[in-house]
Amino acid sequence: MGFITELKELLKNNVRDYGMYIALFVIMLTFTILTDGLFMSSRNISNLLDSAGYIAVLAVGVMIVIVIRHIDLSIGFLAGFLGAISAILLMKVGLPVYVVIPIILLIGLLIGLTTGTLVAKVGIPSFVATLAGWLIFRGALLRVTEGSGTIIIQNDAFNAIGNGYIPSITQIGGLHLLSLLVGVLGIILYIYGALSKRRKMLRYNFEVVSTPIFILQLVFVSAIIGYITWILAGHHGLSWTIVIILLVVLIYHFITTKTVIGRHIYAVGSNPEAAHLSGINVGRITLLVFGSMGLLSALSGILFTSRLQSATTTAGTLFELDAIAAAYVGGVSSAGGVGKVTGAIVGAVVMASLTNGMNLLGVGISYQYMIRGGVLALAVIFDVMTRKRGK
């Protein structure tokens, strides 16, 4: 098989996975041209990723909820509510940051487990249970903020989570050294991972792509990581938000692909009855997934509150829908059992790029909503079409 033929085959067979990246690339390229390069500037990309953070974190959580055939509508206001609680604990109670963050994460986990109990043990449909949560947390957010209104946070350590950058060590030619090192490390880890996976596949006589294609993949992905690092290094380097997203992605990617729990999650999503008959405790998995959703909602609340450096009465409005949209753009299937952590993140970045790019171009908010709705519909249409062909 020739190089070009194989490349075509590869693209055709993995069109859903690659399609998402191609769409992201096209969107970015379009905005870069339309804004005369402003879109791809260091400052803008850094800003874009930081503003995608709190939705990306929610998208990862809700992607897994959708994989097990449930939904969670309460996550937006839960994030808003927990953000407000963290502001109160910091400013009114006066607790230090390193105490506040674990407390907030723990509360998020407990609330998630409560929702999970309603769904898994009591048997309430998740749509209804979390719609109730949506109302309750919205009320709770108003209750804790209506006395004081917006709570301004004057705590540098907390505010750094959403606005700060990792230390630089030193600058090289105006570039941020530590960020560059992280990027280089990322490339090395990626190449090492890809090589060892390929070796394993070859050992078991699995089908692998030919060497030139494999090298092309390595070069392509390395170039992207390198390019993004280079861009970011030009403006204060990696932000703490990006570091947190990377950690969430690494941990959740690992859990969903390499662990027993991850396998059980996809089994429950793929066929709950068969999962039960295979000795998997479907209720416990459901509980766990909602618990993780609560934890990530708390993290999202912290990221958002820190980014605004304040807690507002409307924080978290419509976050849940942005996160669900991102998960669907990222290829999760509502039939259950299909979805990837990396997909959810890319989905979140696609949606954030659209917002950011249209803001730069001065597109009216009315058109922005319609265009984002169109992109969501297109992504799901594309998904359904490619899945049909796969059968």
Next chain:
Amino acid sequence: MSEYILEMDQITKQFTGVKALNNVNFKVKKGEIHCLVGENGAGKSTLMKVLSGVYPYGTYDGNIIYEGEVQKFSKINDSVNAGIAIIYQELALFPDLSVYENLFVGNEVQHRGIVDWNQTIVESKKMLEKVNLRVNPETLVKDLGVGKQQLIEIAKALSKDVKLLILDEPTAALNEDDSENLLALLKEIKKQGITSIMISHKLKEVIAIADSVTVLRDGNTICTLDAAKGEINENIIIKHMVGREITDIYPKREKKAFGDTILEVNNWSAYDSQLGKQILRDVHFRVRQGEIVGIAGLMGAGRTELAQSIFGNPKSYKLKGDLKVDGKTRSFKHTSDAIKAGIAYVTEDRKGDGLFLTQDILKNISVANLHEISTSGVINENEEIKVAEAYKKDLTIKASSIEQLVGNLSGGNQQKVSLGKWLFVKPKLLILDEPTRGIDVGAKFEIYTIMNSLIEEGMSIIMISSELGEVLGMSDRIYVMADGEIKGELSSEEASQEKIMQLATQ
């Protein structure tokens, strides 16, 4: 016009990399009953999907000549309009609607969009008479047995001026009485000039009813046999299906040595609070080590319910009675407890609650025993691949690799994946619920051989089966169930078809 109503000429259908049909020729004479037989994965269902337009014109090579004209069906409706009706193994009825609503769905008796229900009921009574089905048309379909549901499907097809009726394993889910009724009905339909194509694995039925038999193997037409020329008999068909003679389809075990009782159930009762029905009553039985215990009975006798009530009770029946495993009284809260105690259950409905169709063979085989191949919750992927490869080889699962999705495998191979998954938990007692349903003769034989070798390794097996031959051929002891009770116990020496049927119809 030619004597053939249907000629499928040089049909080739490819899926990514696999030739499912290879220049298949299939000719059906007007007014005959034509049976299509072959191993699972031979291409029967694919051929029928090509015919009915599920795979539209252009996705296959070759010609379909129907009633003298080349047809280019681009969707299922095209074939329906041409008078071709297919009745699938999985019935396409609405369980929560009544019989008459089901009969007229999509074809309502209406005046300007308003349905005339009275007229509908009158018409539906006439339709039910045509298929000799005596039920009140207002009955909900879910309250009828599978046999009657099938007749409703046929009645529906007949009402649409069908010329060619295709039945995909119509008797697979039926008991013997219902099967006989159905075959008698097919003969009657034939008198009205309607041509039928029947896909079946039950050769006795094929021999009883077929005017012609076409045998497919590995996507090729092997031969077409003609009853008028006396060409149809069991040995010939089987020979063509598998390409080799099968003299004894139940492999014998040489030495039989039974050990201690490993499972004992006493005064066992179960109540389904959702259905409000007592499903098991005062059941007693035991299984010894190294023994195959057959559980025979007709549909709805409570056999699957018995198995599931022992295997961790996933449907949450209210249970009473005493369950002993290895002499110790146990009460399993979850299927995982039963698995830990050494029990495995291969379900009757492998697509419904057995397999993960959207996942590959690898993940299906490892799913019930991931802890064995993981350290602190992290799966050792190398081990997992080795395990899956080993079962693929041992059970001769036919697939391009263990990364193939289970949903794309044939029935026999899916059943082997199910079996592999449960062998990997290394059980002491394997419960097989209808282990060979919808599987061809060759794969059946392989599964029987696997069962025997498991027994020789010291395992015990409970085999639930509706096929009398299988129960008689494989079991060391047989319990016969009816109406939620065990009606009798037979040793393999004293058991016979008549004795079992007598107990099962009590």
